[in-house]
Amino acid sequence: MKAEGIYYLRHIKVIGTLPAVFPSACQIHQKQGLMIETFNLSKRYRELEAVAGVSFKIADKQVVGLLGPNGAGKTTTMRMLTTYLPPSGGTAKVCGYDINKQAQEVRKQIGYLPETPPIYPELTVEEYLSFVAGIKGISGKKIKEAVDDMLTRCALTQSAKRLCGELSKGYRQRVGLAQALIHNPKVIILDEPTSGLDPAQIIEIRQLIKSLGRDHTVILSTHILQEVAEVCSRVLIIARGCIVVEGDFAELTKEKTLEQRFLEAVASEKYVGNVVNG
Secondary structure (H helix, E strand, O other): OHHHHHHHHHOOOOOOOOOOOOOOHHHHHHHOOEEEEEEEEEEEEOOEEEEEEEEEEEEOOOEEEEEOOOOOOHHHHHHHHOOOOOOOEEEEEEOOEEOOOOHHHHHHHEEEEOOOOOOOOOOEHHHHHHHHHHHOOOOOHHHHHHHHHHHHHOOOHHHOOOEHHHOOHHHHHHHHHHHHHOOOOOEEEEEOOOOOOOHHHHHHHHHHHHHHOOOOEEEEEEOOHHHHHHHOOEEEEEEOOEEEEEEEHHHHOOOOOHHHHHHHHHHOHHHOOOOEEO
16 A cells, blocks of 8 residues: 555654674674564464464575465565564564564665555656655765666656656556665565566566665565566465465475465465475
């Protein structure tokens, strides 16, 4: 929802950094090679357990697909990682910062694109990205540099003066990616990033996401098998709120196709609560 992205933008604050002589939690975590860790993370809505105690680890500079059918718990998991939703139980660490105890620090480490990009239709693309850059702690001449970089990187240069509200779905997704990347976050979280796009737009967005893995840790949620196969180096399959399959894409598809893995995982009760590692 749009409100979700706006909430995330409005709750980012820049509160300074530790002196260089003291390693931050993020620096320590990076030395260990981990960028995201979840520990029995769960979310309950009265009688419904949307996420049922998931635990997983994501290393630096990986593109990871959180794959599952509709209603499996993908978006809820993403929202907890971004601190938009508080967990009912368990916790997670992003770049070493705890989502329950250090939410403000977590938000500074991530770029987040919800399924519906959090754009302001009355602003031009350039104005909107400048606004977001300021919220995310970029100041002075660096704002223009950051905006120009995102316009180029996300192929938005020709649309810089257009109102966000006049853009096609594909270009709104590009603007959404630009706002997620503008502060050069270590972790990028994308919720159904190609939803509603036409085939040409899907190819372009997938190529961009794949390229992000060279410099960032990326986790994207999707129910599209081909998307995972084309852009992800690691796969997490979620069903009924549980991580049921986890592993490197190459290992998981050595003896079975991803489609076979997926169908077995979501169709058979024996997989629930028992992680199949590739």
